[in-house]
Each structure stands twice: as structure tokens, then as C-alpha cells.
Amino acid sequence: MTENTIIEAYHITETRLGHHNRIVQPLLTDLYQITMAYAYWKSGKTKDFSVFDLFFRKNPFQGEFTIFAGLEESLKFLKRFHYSESDIEYLRQTLPDTIDDEFFDYLSKLNTNDVTLYAVEEGSVVFPRVPLMRIEGPLIIVQLLETTLLTLVNYASLMATNAARYRMAAGDLKLLEFGLRRAQGPDGGLSASKYSYIGGFDGTSNVLAGKLFNIPVKGTHAHSYITSFTDLTELKTCMLIPKAGGEFRNVSQLAISWRLKLTSLFKVVSMEASDGELAAFISFAVAFPDGFMALVDTYDVKRSGLLNFCAVALALNDLGYQAIGIRIDSGDLAYLSNVARQFFLEISKKYDIPWFAGLTIMASNDINEETILSLNDQGHKIDCFGIGTHLVTCQRQPALGCVFKMVELNGQPRMKLSQDVGKVTMPGRKDVYRLYSESGDALIDLLQKSSEEAPQVNQKVLCRHPFEESKRAYVTPSKVEKLLRIYWKDGQIIEPLPNLSEIRNKVQASLRTLRPDIKRNLNPTPFKVAVSYNLYKFLHDLWLQNAPIGELS
Amino acid sequence: MTENTIIEAYHITETRLGHHNRIVQPLLTDLYQITMAYAYWKSGKTKDFSVFDLFFRKNPFQGEFTIFAGLEESLKFLKRFHYSESDIEYLRQTLPDTIDDEFFDYLSKLNTNDVTLYAVEEGSVVFPRVPLMRIEGPLIIVQLLETTLLTLVNYASLMATNAARYRMAAGDLKLLEFGLRRAQGPDGGLSASKYSYIGGFDGTSNVLAGKLFNIPVKGTHAHSYITSFTDLTELKTCMLIPKAGGEFRNVSQLAISWRLKLTSLFKVVSMEASDGELAAFISFAVAFPDGFMALVDTYDVKRSGLLNFCAVALALNDLGYQAIGIRIDSGDLAYLSNVARQFFLEISKKYDIPWFAGLTIMASNDINEETILSLNDQGHKIDCFGIGTHLVTCQRQPALGCVFKMVELNGQPRMKLSQDVGKVTMPGRKDVYRLYSESGDALIDLLQKSSEEAPQVNQKVLCRHPFEESKRAYVTPSKVEKLLRIYWKDGQIIEPLPNLSEIRNKVQASLRTLRPDIKRNLNPTPFKVAVSYNLYKFLHDLWLQNAPIGELS
Incomplete structure (x- = not known):
């Protein structure tokens, strides 16, 4: 191929496969995922059936809500997950030479067909400790998805949340994103344009973002x-x-x-x-x-x-x-x-x-x-604000701390213990329900074990604080929304994906279900995230069973 | 082409053209650059000969030095600057339909052959108001480079500076970059890995960065x-x-x-x-x-x-x-x-x-x-730190404020006036000399009009504070380094480019020329950036000539 043919091929690739695929590939990960994969493989644990939750522990910007974004890019990553020959060659050179050669054959055939991914709808308002995604499947492959999924969700959600906050502050005024030159390089700038549009901005100055994502461009x-x-x-x-x-x-x-x-x-x-x-x-x-x-x-x-x-x-x-x-x-x-x-x-x-x-x-x-x-x-x-640096760098809090934690393995619950209650994870395969009042306000998010029956409309359900025993409330929902839906199963995206402007509308619709005091800038009220009676008991039994008893000496 | 052929072509492209070329293209810019280009074209100003400086006004992280990075990516951008057919088509749809069609023909043939780019060596220690790049050429094309060059230099330099500060704090201990999951999306993570390595880190967890940039990976x-x-x-x-x-x-x-x-x-x-x-x-x-x-x-x-x-x-x-x-x-x-x-x-x-x-x-x-x-x-x-979030987000200051200002047009100086002295730009085509003591310490950076003779070794030169009349000093340098070198001329990169590890060594060598009090974490001493007698006079005459006289009423 001449350089021109290559460039041409590149442009076709660019257009057909889209922005997303250029660097979002299995090697865009931390090396320890691959060393762990080898150790799992070596230990015969590749088919252990695992359940992981992707969630965050604290809302950004001293606020009490977060916008979930990055789902579409995550699904496209799953769809195209494949180690190329040159990837395998690179890993062969990079990993110790004691590695069994069969492992590389195994990797080169690996795909995500056995993975099932549940997620909250992109653009939804979400809260701490609620799984934004639940990923199930063979331990080795689910583990290999961790870093890339976190990379795709963390900044996307942070940026969409930041933009949504600017949108609330600006009311009906026009908001334009001008941050390309202050973002984390070229792709940082593109992600900023995309997710600030989703969060409620009206356009961007970034021409490439306009071309790739069909966002209005201004300047x-x-x-x-x-x-x-x-x-x-x-x-x-x-x-x-x-x-x-x-x-x-x-x-x-x-x-x-x-x-x-x-x-x-x-x-x-x-x-x-x-x-x-x-x-x-x-x-x-x-x-x-x-x-x-x-x-x-x-x-x-x-x-x-x-x-x-x-x-x-x-x-x-x-x-x-x-x-x-x-x-x-x-x-x-x-x-x-x-x-x-x-x-x-x-x-x-x-x-x-x-x-x-x-x-x-x-x-x-x-x-x-x-x-x-x-x-x-x-x-x-x-009438209109053009916003750059503070928007794209999310200056007030430049990272969202999403984590990816194993909650179940081969049917057995797993939990990360911690001295810090905030860092204790919710064990087991769980579902989340958002309960609404008659007027359409979101009242509470309720985490349950997946084996439990869903809460029913007009039926009283007990919601407990996950850690504070005395905090409990009965809620009688007028509407119950199951937040985690299946998006990926058997190697297919199985839910139709909305376009950018539909996700953008979803953000505003989702925000409207929140009471104003939860959304206000100064001292907002926390939204309640509760657990069912069963999950509470399950969590605390397991905790007591596993936590070491300290000894003062 | 089938999808597989496309993917294959993509992989070839990926490898041969490198990471850089995927999204660093002329459309990665603010729309106003293109509307300005049209207005210049329409006004017959396309060939006006312009000189622009790229510089920043304040060192990041409450420090007193900055590491310049992003040069190689900038040069590759110049080399490949070309509007593709689909770019032109997109612009045609996006700009008002009153635009003359010939303008698009003009754009499609535009390249950077008439541009000359001078820059400080990548990896050098640099200071406020010193041009990191001086870009000369026809107004329309130089203006069209602004946003992309700023995007390529800002985060690269910020990240390299942050990494260099961690390196100084950690002394000889090993430092590994673990920030992929908290960066601004996939490419933010890759840039972070690359420029933290340049700044002095020993490796990264990011496997793709290892593959693309040949950085040691760990995990x-x-x-x-x-x-x-x-x-x-x-x-x-x-x-x-x-x-x-x-x-x-x-x-x-x-x-x-x-x-x-x-x-x-x-x-x-x-x-x-x-x-x-x-x-x-x-x-x-x-x-x-x-x-x-x-x-x-x-x-x-x-x-x-x-x-x-x-x-x-x-x-x-x-x-x-x-x-x-x-x-x-x-x-x-x-x-x-x-x-x-x-x-x-x-x-x-x-x-x-x-x-x-x-x-x-x-x-x-x-x-x-x-x-x-x-x-x-x-x-x-x-013995070793693994550092993620704070490193890659540059939490303490998540953006470097590099700007790109016209300093001369058709031989006439241009300066931006401002109520704020810190924002006044240095007019005219300038060169910068770093003067060293006998022991090899950097003493001062001296800006001169390009028409002036370079300072000579062992000859006393008068260095003036650019704005404070009473601050002057004679310096007798034992070594004089001309900081701005030609890197791009007549459509060619004309200086051999160092590889990553050479740039990494340059950073440490450059830092060694700074006195410790300039580098310390708490209340560091500012490094002096001065102007020659001629530039001082030129600047102040022009300033008085152009500044409006206020009127209190």
C-alpha cells in the first residue's frame, strides 16, 4: 500500500467505523488486567462465572446527582473486542518469557460473546452505590473489560454532569462549549464536546466534533x-x-x-x-x-x-x-x-x-x-455563554471515581471490606428500582438481591439505609422503574441505542424527576439510595462473618 | 471494501501513520478559525505575512517553571495538514450558503508549505511570556493552525510539568503512571502516559501507550x-x-x-x-x-x-x-x-x-x-509510587493557559493591549536567548527584537524587566543559548526529532540548569525573563501610542 492508499483507507475506516474505534481496543487497559488474565488462565479459573458492578461512591462537584454517560461507546467496545495479531505480538514481547504460548492463542480467540451487560439508560440521573452497569460472564473476560469501561464511563459521566449543572445555572440561555484548546489533548477535546452536548449544551466550537457527532458548531x-x-x-x-x-x-x-x-x-x-x-x-x-x-x-x-x-x-x-x-x-x-x-x-x-x-x-x-x-x-x-477551560477540565473535580468491583463469583457473594464504611461494597447480584411518587418525583433508589421480587406499584415496601440500622422508611410507589436493563448478550447489542439528541433529552427528562432541593447548587439534599430488608441482612451477615476482629494491645 | 479489509487497512494505517494522525487534522479546530479564514480570503488578506507567538502567562501548580512538550505532534500535524473531501463537504454544509464556492477550492488546496515554525527544543524548561513557538507565514494558514497547536501543546506541557514535579519530589524512587481510567477518555489517557514518561516517570500501566510509544508497562x-x-x-x-x-x-x-x-x-x-x-x-x-x-x-x-x-x-x-x-x-x-x-x-x-x-x-x-x-x-x-488521578487530571491546575497571539503583520508590530499588565503581549518578531553562568546555571531569558544582534559570551548585556522601569540588570553570560530554532520550513521538518527517551533526558538536563530555589515546592523564586533595551523601548513606545487615554467624568 502507498501512503495515499493508506490515508484513503484510513478515511473510509474513519467514516464507517466512527470515531470510537480508533483507540478503544483491548490493549487500552492496565497491564495488570492482562497479568491477572494469565494467572486466571493458569489457575484454571477462566470460566468461573463472575458478576461485577460498575459504580461510584460520591457525586461530583459537591452536588447530589450524577449523569450516567458513556454507554454507547462501551457497547461498541464490547462489540469490537478483539486482540489483533500485532497486539498479541506486543504482549508476547512484553510479558515474561515464562508465559505459556497457548495463552496467546487463547487471547487471540477471546471475544465478549459470553458476557452479559446490564446498564442504566444513558443520560439518566444516577447516585452513589447504584450499579451503573452490571457485567456478568467468565471471570477472565469480564476482568479484562474493567479499565476500558471505566475510562469510557468516568469522564463521559463527569463531563455530562458538569454540563448539566451549567445548564441548570443558565436556565434557558444558550450555552456553547469552547474548550478544545484546554482539554486533555485532541480526544479529550472531542469527548468534552460530545458529552457537554449530551449534558445540555447547545453547541460547540469544535468542528471535528460537529462532523463526527452531528453537534451544532458555532464561532x-x-x-x-x-x-x-x-x-x-x-x-x-x-x-x-x-x-x-x-x-x-x-x-x-x-x-x-x-x-x-x-x-x-x-x-x-x-x-x-x-x-x-x-x-x-x-x-x-x-x-x-x-x-x-x-x-x-x-x-x-x-x-x-x-x-x-x-x-x-x-x-x-x-x-x-x-x-x-x-x-x-x-x-x-x-x-x-x-x-x-x-x-x-x-x-x-x-x-x-x-x-x-x-x-x-x-x-x-x-x-x-x-x-x-x-x-x-x-x-x-x-443571552449566551461560551465556556471553555472550567467546563472541559471539570476544574472543581477533574475525575469521577467510578470503580469496578466483583460482587459474586460462581454464585458466591464477594465483598470488599474496608475500615471506611463508604468503601464497603454491596455483595451479590443486585437489581435497582427507582420508586416514584404520584406527581412523578423520584423518591428513592432501592437495591435488592436479584432473586427478590420487584417492588410493586401501590404496595408498601421497606427501604433501609445500607449501613445505619435506625434509618428505615416505608415507601408506596406510584411508579416503579427497573434501572438496569440488558444491553449486551450473546455477542449482540440487544437494545436499540438512542442518538445523541435523544440522550440529551433523556438527561433533561431525568433531571425533571428530581426535587429542586436535590439539584440546588448550595447544600443540596442527598437523594436516598436504600437497600431491601433482604439485602441489608445479607450484607451485614456477610460483613460480620468476614471482618477480622481487631485486637488492641 | 468489507469490514475486515477496512479493519486491516486501519491496523496498517495505525501502525504506519502512528497514533497521532487519527484525529489531529485541520477540522480539529474552533469554527471561528474557519470563519476568520473566509473573511480573510474575502478581504484579500490571505497573503498578509503574519508572525504569531505561542506562549503562556503563568507557570502551573504554583511553581516557577514549565516543561515544553507537544512539539513533535505539532510538526506532524503541519506535515499532514490537508482538508479531505469529506471535510470540505462538511464545511460546505455547515457554513452559511452565502459563502463563495471558490473558497472551498482554495481550502482544499491549502497546505503549510509557506509556514515557518520556530520552537524551543521539546523537553526544555520554559517560562512565562517566552514564545515556545514562533509561527510565520500567510495570515490565513497560520491563523488556521492556532487551536490545534494549542490543543497539542497545552496538555502535553502541563502533563510533562506535573510529572517532572512528581519526579523531583520522589528523588530516585520509581514512579509509575496508573491514570488511564481517570483521564479525559481514551486519548486523554494515552497523552497522559506519553507526557508523564517524558516528564520523568519510569513507566505506565497503559498497555496501548506501551505499544504505541514504546514506554515500559507495569502491573x-x-x-x-x-x-x-x-x-x-x-x-x-x-x-x-x-x-x-x-x-x-x-x-x-x-x-x-x-x-x-x-x-x-x-x-x-x-x-x-x-x-x-x-x-x-x-x-x-x-x-x-x-x-x-x-x-x-x-x-x-x-x-x-x-x-x-x-x-x-x-x-x-x-x-x-x-x-x-x-x-x-x-x-x-x-x-x-x-x-x-x-x-x-x-x-x-x-x-x-x-x-x-x-x-x-x-x-x-x-x-x-x-x-x-x-x-x-x-x-x-x-521504593515506588503508582500514581493515577492526581497525575493525569493535574488536579491542582487542570489546564495550562497557552495562547497564540499575532505579534506582527506585514512587517508592522501588533500588540494586544489590556488593562491587566500581565496580559499585554510583546509586539514584533522576537528571539529569545538563555544566558548561563560559568557554573552552567541558567541566569535569565532575554527577549530581543529579531533584528538585534545576539548577546555574546563574556560581554555585558543590559536586561530589563518588561514592565517595571526600575528593574534592570547587567548580565555577563558564560554561555548563550538561542532558544528558538527552525523546525519547519518549506514543507519539511528540518531538524532531526529526538525520540521519547531523548526528550525525557532533555527534561532532566534542562531542569539541572535551574537553581534549586526556582524548583522548590514552597514559595519558589521566579526565574527572570527580561527584554533588551531595544525591545523595552519598542514595546513602551507602541503601548503609549496605542493605549486610549482614559477620561474620568
């Missing part, structure tokens, strides 16, 4: 565009045909004359405003007459950027085009947005141009959830 | 391996041939008898130690007789894990094998490592097995730079 220009012009003589093209057709008109002349007219309203002298900025705006307006959005803070928002923007927007209006609005990337966003809106209103009134009052005001300087909440308190006139 | 087993055994009857294989050859011996019998012998030393009764854990250790030792490393904290380090480990290690010793050591993943690491070392020493002495004293003690629970420093203060006996 106008940067400060460098503005500073690339120093005065109006540099304008090589300023002619534009009116929207309705006709002769070319000179946008520059129109804008200059509008700027003069506006100086009294803006209480500035025209010469204070930057001519380079005006030239940049004019050239951009000529290039995008229907999409004129201007960055107004390169020199001075009040004395230059706003005036120049309004002059060009009014010139466009003379030709029948409507400008989109402005972006402010520095300074006091609440104050400047109020100033801008005031000018837009006055111009709208003075020149009788109704749409001018509603021009978009976008803000994009180092914004996080707290900034938005604080801007809400101060009163602002922003 | 043994997880708690689930231990809990998959409940007692010794589950051991299907415990027979092992001695290292020197001969008859199979029963490791289990040997280990059980050693465990009995050791109980008095450990002051426990044998039954306190978990039989499941012992079975797990035996099976692992049989699978990896030359690589026996055991996780000892599943039940109780002192009363079970250590005793079981020593029993199995002594059994292996009977057959001529040397165990590697233990890993502790919870509890008081300083204390437990001392306890373990004490037992190893006593056993070494009692049974006259010298290597036993030097068994590896590895720690891996939620470790960060401060934990290591605190463990150093407490006194510990750890």
Missing part, C-alpha cells in the same frame, strides 16, 4: 482578526449586494456615516473608536452579512467596540440584513451586558428597528458555574 | 484477583519447576509451612491470615515465578497480607526464584512501609536471604506531589 472571530486591521484603507472589499438584490453598495461608507450619527448617543467622539476595529467588523460583515457577530472588547467595549458594531449593524440593516450580536470576552460582564442592551434598546427605538433590541449578547471570559450564578444575582443581559 | 493484580479466591482448596495448580530445573514442587505446601514458621515473627496466629489471599498469592506466584509482586492490603496488611506474601516469597525462594515485592493501596503508607521493611529485614537476617531485605515496596493510594513530600518528612520505606 465567529478572535482578537487576532480585529488586530489584523489597523485602518480603513486596508479594506480591499467593502461592497455588498442588498439582501433583496440590486446594485452593490459600499458598506464602509454607510458604516462610517452611521458611526458619526451615533457618537452623540454613545457620548464619545468618533475618533476614540478604533478604525482598525471598524475595518475588521466591516470586512467580517461583508463576508457574513447574515451572520454578523462581533467581538467588541479588543480596544474598549464602551468607547470603541459597541459603537463600531452598531455602526456596521445599522449599515447592514440599510441593505436588509440583520446582525446577530456581540461577544464580550473580558471585563465586568454584568455591567457591560447591561450597557450594550441599553444601547441596543435606544437604537431600536430611535430608528424604529425592532430586532435591534433583541441582538444577542454573548459572554465568554473564564466562565464557570459560580460565575453564571453570580451574574444571575447581579442582573445581566447576556 | 500485577487488583483486589478482585485476591477476592476471586476464598480458600486453598480452590487452587487448581500449585506445582512449579525450580528455576534451575528438576521435578515439580508444590508451592502451596511450601507456603503453608512457611506461614506457620513465620507466625511467631509476625506475632499473629496463622488462622488470622486469609486463606483466600494466600491462595491468590500462590496462584499468581506460579503464573509469574520471576515476577511475583503482591497487593497486600485486601484484608489486613499486617495480620494477613504481609504474612501471606512472605510465606509465598520464601516458598519461591526454596525453588530458586526471587520475589519482586509488595504493593500497598490503602492505609498509613509511611507506617505500613516501615513495618513491611522491618519484616523483610528480619526475615533476610533470620534465614540468611540477602535479597529479601531489598524487596520492593510500592504504594498507590491517591498519591499526589504533597503526599510524597509529606511521606518524605515522615520517613518511609517506599
Whole structure:
């Protein structure tokens, strides 16, 4: 193959197999999974039937909810799980040379046909200790899935949760993800775009994410565009045909004359405003007459950027085009947005141009959830936030601690003991039910042994705190939802997978079932995750049976 | 092509073109770069000759140095810069339909042959305001490189810097990166492995990183391996041939008898130690007789894990094998490592097995730079740290704020003004010289206009603080290093690129030129970055000329 053929083949691969498959492969794992696999194989334990739970112990961002994401990518990973020849060759070179050669044959034939994966629906609100996935099958293969599944779920869920929190803070305002340059490299940036969209963002600046995931992409220009012009003589093209057709008109002349007219309203002298900025705006307006959005803070928002923007927007209006609005990337966003809106209103009134009052005001300087909440308190006139660093790095908590724990082996429960109660795992094969009130509020998540009968609508069920004996409650649900569904069995994805925008809707629908006090930013109420009477007894009997009795000496 | 052929082609592509090329492509950018490109094109500014600097304003992690990384990936991106047909098609659908069709023809033929890229050597210590890269060429193409270059440099440099800080804290101890599952998805994990290796780590758990970048991979087993055994009857294989050859011996019998012998030393009764854990250790030792490393904290380090480990290690010793050591993943690491070392020493002495004293003690629970420093203060006996979450998320500061600013256009300087002095950019085409003392210490970085003559060895040069008039110093360098070298010109990488381990060595060599007070963890001394007399004057004249005069009213 020539390099060109390879590149072409690559592009086909890219398109047909999708973004996901490039590096999500069985070697994307920790080496200890493979050394364990060999030791299991060597010990004749490959077919031991195991059940693992994937769950987290604490909601991120000092909040009381998490959004589950990463399921589709996980299922595609299971579907394509296969060690290539070069993988096997690499492992052969890497593992000790005492390894039996048959093991590599075994690995090269390994697939996930004997694995069954249960999961919560992607985009659902989830809580600590609830299994987001339950994975069953031969010990060796389920163990080999651990790291990759955690990698696919951890950041996806963290990012979707972060985005959902921004969405709640911003209410109905538009939210755009601008974080590519501050993410963990190229794919970090792509995952950020994808999962912030799922979490409730309206679009991204990341063009590749737009192409691969069909997410709306947005963007106008940067400060460098503005500073690339120093005065109006540099304008090589300023002619534009009116929207309705006709002769070319000179946008520059129109804008200059509008700027003069506006100086009294803006209480500035025209010469204070930057001519380079005006030239940049004019050239951009000529290039995008229907999409004129201007960055107004390169020199001075009040004395230059706003005036120049309004002059060009009014010139466009003379030709029948409507400008989109402005972006402010520095300074006091609440104050400047109020100033801008005031000018837009006055111009709208003075020149009788109704749409001018509603021009978009976008803000994009180092914004996080707290900034938005604080801007809400101060009163602002922003319509849209562009958010980068804080969103994609999840600065407040840059990792979600999902873990993958064996809970049953060959029918026998397994539990990890720990001095720290929070780290004790729930043993055995379990199911989870979400119980709802008559009004549709989620009341509690109830973990049961899988062998128990499901809770019934309108029947009282006892829910116990898993560790605090005195905390119990009877719940009579109006609706019972079984959270864990089968998604993968016999080598097939057996549930139709929703597209991104359906998952995005699911997030909002799922959040609506939560009481507001659980979702609030400050001191939210924890959502209750309970265990059935049987599971409580099972857990505590096993715990007592296994915990060593300490000895003080 | 069938799916199999595609997959095969993909694997070839994968191998030949390398990890890098999969998603690092011109569409991995912010949309505004492309809208700006169109506006430049439309304004006839495509050939304006531009100079951009890529730099950051503040060192991360409250430190006073940064490691520059990401250069090789950046150069490969330049080399392969090309909009594919499907990219063009996507842009055509995405941009407004008022766009001239010729623009897409123009884009499809665009390459980086007219771009020249200067950069600091990858792996070098760098400082705020120093250009890490200077990129020159036609405005449109240089602007189109911005986001991707920032994406490639920001996280790479942040990660390498973080790793270098851990390396300094850990001294000569071994450091392994274990962060895949907590990184920003699959590629975030790969970048973390690569750049933590460059920064000074000794290896990673990430197998794919090992395969793609030829980084040593390490790993043994997880708690689930231990809990998959409940007692010794589950051991299907415990027979092992001695290292020197001969008859199979029963490791289990040997280990059980050693465990009995050791109980008095450990002051426990044998039954306190978990039989499941012992079975797990035996099976692992049989699978990896030359690589026996055991996780000892599943039940109780002192009363079970250590005793079981020593029993199995002594059994292996009977057959001529040397165990590697233990890993502790919870509890008081300083204390437990001392306890373990004490037992190893006593056993070494009692049974006259010298290597036993030097068994590896590895720690891996939620470790960060401060934990290591605190463990150093407490006194510990750890030989190796496995570090995940804090390393890969760079928790203390999860993003480096590299920016990409136009400093010259068509020979005219450009500068971004700002109320905030720290955000004022250095205008014009510049070079940077690092001046060294006779003993080889880096004294200062000096920025000059490119038109100025380079500072000379043994000749006094005036170095000025860029903003504080009174801060000046004469420096007489014993060595002068020109930091920015040409790496890309006329469509070629023109400097031979070092491999990963050479870059890794460069990091350490570069760090050695810094005085210890600049590198210390607490209140480090800032390294001086100065400007020449000419650049100072140039900057301040331009500043006064362009800054608006405020008016209080």
C-alpha cells in the first residue's frame, strides 16, 4: 500500500467505523488486567462465572446527582473486542518469557460473546452505590473489560454532569462549549464536546466534533482578526449586494456615516473608536452579512467596540440584513451586558428597528458555574455563554471515581471490606428500582438481591439505609422503574441505542424527576439510595462473618 | 471494501501513520478559525505575512517553571495538514450558503508549505511570556493552525510539568503512571502516559501507550484477583519447576509451612491470615515465578497480607526464584512501609536471604506531589509510587493557559493591549536567548527584537524587566543559548526529532540548569525573563501610542 492508499483507507475506516474505534481496543487497559488474565488462565479459573458492578461512591462537584454517560461507546467496545495479531505480538514481547504460548492463542480467540451487560439508560440521573452497569460472564473476560469501561464511563459521566449543572445555572440561555484548546489533548477535546452536548449544551466550537457527532458548531472571530486591521484603507472589499438584490453598495461608507450619527448617543467622539476595529467588523460583515457577530472588547467595549458594531449593524440593516450580536470576552460582564442592551434598546427605538433590541449578547471570559450564578444575582443581559477551560477540565473535580468491583463469583457473594464504611461494597447480584411518587418525583433508589421480587406499584415496601440500622422508611410507589436493563448478550447489542439528541433529552427528562432541593447548587439534599430488608441482612451477615476482629494491645 | 479489509487497512494505517494522525487534522479546530479564514480570503488578506507567538502567562501548580512538550505532534500535524473531501463537504454544509464556492477550492488546496515554525527544543524548561513557538507565514494558514497547536501543546506541557514535579519530589524512587481510567477518555489517557514518561516517570500501566510509544508497562493484580479466591482448596495448580530445573514442587505446601514458621515473627496466629489471599498469592506466584509482586492490603496488611506474601516469597525462594515485592493501596503508607521493611529485614537476617531485605515496596493510594513530600518528612520505606488521578487530571491546575497571539503583520508590530499588565503581549518578531553562568546555571531569558544582534559570551548585556522601569540588570553570560530554532520550513521538518527517551533526558538536563530555589515546592523564586533595551523601548513606545487615554467624568 502507498501512503495515499493508506490515508484513503484510513478515511473510509474513519467514516464507517466512527470515531470510537480508533483507540478503544483491548490493549487500552492496565497491564495488570492482562497479568491477572494469565494467572486466571493458569489457575484454571477462566470460566468461573463472575458478576461485577460498575459504580461510584460520591457525586461530583459537591452536588447530589450524577449523569450516567458513556454507554454507547462501551457497547461498541464490547462489540469490537478483539486482540489483533500485532497486539498479541506486543504482549508476547512484553510479558515474561515464562508465559505459556497457548495463552496467546487463547487471547487471540477471546471475544465478549459470553458476557452479559446490564446498564442504566444513558443520560439518566444516577447516585452513589447504584450499579451503573452490571457485567456478568467468565471471570477472565469480564476482568479484562474493567479499565476500558471505566475510562469510557468516568469522564463521559463527569463531563455530562458538569454540563448539566451549567445548564441548570443558565436556565434557558444558550450555552456553547469552547474548550478544545484546554482539554486533555485532541480526544479529550472531542469527548468534552460530545458529552457537554449530551449534558445540555447547545453547541460547540469544535468542528471535528460537529462532523463526527452531528453537534451544532458555532464561532465567529478572535482578537487576532480585529488586530489584523489597523485602518480603513486596508479594506480591499467593502461592497455588498442588498439582501433583496440590486446594485452593490459600499458598506464602509454607510458604516462610517452611521458611526458619526451615533457618537452623540454613545457620548464619545468618533475618533476614540478604533478604525482598525471598524475595518475588521466591516470586512467580517461583508463576508457574513447574515451572520454578523462581533467581538467588541479588543480596544474598549464602551468607547470603541459597541459603537463600531452598531455602526456596521445599522449599515447592514440599510441593505436588509440583520446582525446577530456581540461577544464580550473580558471585563465586568454584568455591567457591560447591561450597557450594550441599553444601547441596543435606544437604537431600536430611535430608528424604529425592532430586532435591534433583541441582538444577542454573548459572554465568554473564564466562565464557570459560580460565575453564571453570580451574574444571575447581579442582573445581566447576556443571552449566551461560551465556556471553555472550567467546563472541559471539570476544574472543581477533574475525575469521577467510578470503580469496578466483583460482587459474586460462581454464585458466591464477594465483598470488599474496608475500615471506611463508604468503601464497603454491596455483595451479590443486585437489581435497582427507582420508586416514584404520584406527581412523578423520584423518591428513592432501592437495591435488592436479584432473586427478590420487584417492588410493586401501590404496595408498601421497606427501604433501609445500607449501613445505619435506625434509618428505615416505608415507601408506596406510584411508579416503579427497573434501572438496569440488558444491553449486551450473546455477542449482540440487544437494545436499540438512542442518538445523541435523544440522550440529551433523556438527561433533561431525568433531571425533571428530581426535587429542586436535590439539584440546588448550595447544600443540596442527598437523594436516598436504600437497600431491601433482604439485602441489608445479607450484607451485614456477610460483613460480620468476614471482618477480622481487631485486637488492641 | 468489507469490514475486515477496512479493519486491516486501519491496523496498517495505525501502525504506519502512528497514533497521532487519527484525529489531529485541520477540522480539529474552533469554527471561528474557519470563519476568520473566509473573511480573510474575502478581504484579500490571505497573503498578509503574519508572525504569531505561542506562549503562556503563568507557570502551573504554583511553581516557577514549565516543561515544553507537544512539539513533535505539532510538526506532524503541519506535515499532514490537508482538508479531505469529506471535510470540505462538511464545511460546505455547515457554513452559511452565502459563502463563495471558490473558497472551498482554495481550502482544499491549502497546505503549510509557506509556514515557518520556530520552537524551543521539546523537553526544555520554559517560562512565562517566552514564545515556545514562533509561527510565520500567510495570515490565513497560520491563523488556521492556532487551536490545534494549542490543543497539542497545552496538555502535553502541563502533563510533562506535573510529572517532572512528581519526579523531583520522589528523588530516585520509581514512579509509575496508573491514570488511564481517570483521564479525559481514551486519548486523554494515552497523552497522559506519553507526557508523564517524558516528564520523568519510569513507566505506565497503559498497555496501548506501551505499544504505541514504546514506554515500559507495569502491573500485577487488583483486589478482585485476591477476592476471586476464598480458600486453598480452590487452587487448581500449585506445582512449579525450580528455576534451575528438576521435578515439580508444590508451592502451596511450601507456603503453608512457611506461614506457620513465620507466625511467631509476625506475632499473629496463622488462622488470622486469609486463606483466600494466600491462595491468590500462590496462584499468581506460579503464573509469574520471576515476577511475583503482591497487593497486600485486601484484608489486613499486617495480620494477613504481609504474612501471606512472605510465606509465598520464601516458598519461591526454596525453588530458586526471587520475589519482586509488595504493593500497598490503602492505609498509613509511611507506617505500613516501615513495618513491611522491618519484616523483610528480619526475615533476610533470620534465614540468611540477602535479597529479601531489598524487596520492593510500592504504594498507590491517591498519591499526589504533597503526599510524597509529606511521606518524605515522615520517613518511609517506599521504593515506588503508582500514581493515577492526581497525575493525569493535574488536579491542582487542570489546564495550562497557552495562547497564540499575532505579534506582527506585514512587517508592522501588533500588540494586544489590556488593562491587566500581565496580559499585554510583546509586539514584533522576537528571539529569545538563555544566558548561563560559568557554573552552567541558567541566569535569565532575554527577549530581543529579531533584528538585534545576539548577546555574546563574556560581554555585558543590559536586561530589563518588561514592565517595571526600575528593574534592570547587567548580565555577563558564560554561555548563550538561542532558544528558538527552525523546525519547519518549506514543507519539511528540518531538524532531526529526538525520540521519547531523548526528550525525557532533555527534561532532566534542562531542569539541572535551574537553581534549586526556582524548583522548590514552597514559595519558589521566579526565574527572570527580561527584554533588551531595544525591545523595552519598542514595546513602551507602541503601548503609549496605542493605549486610549482614559477620561474620568
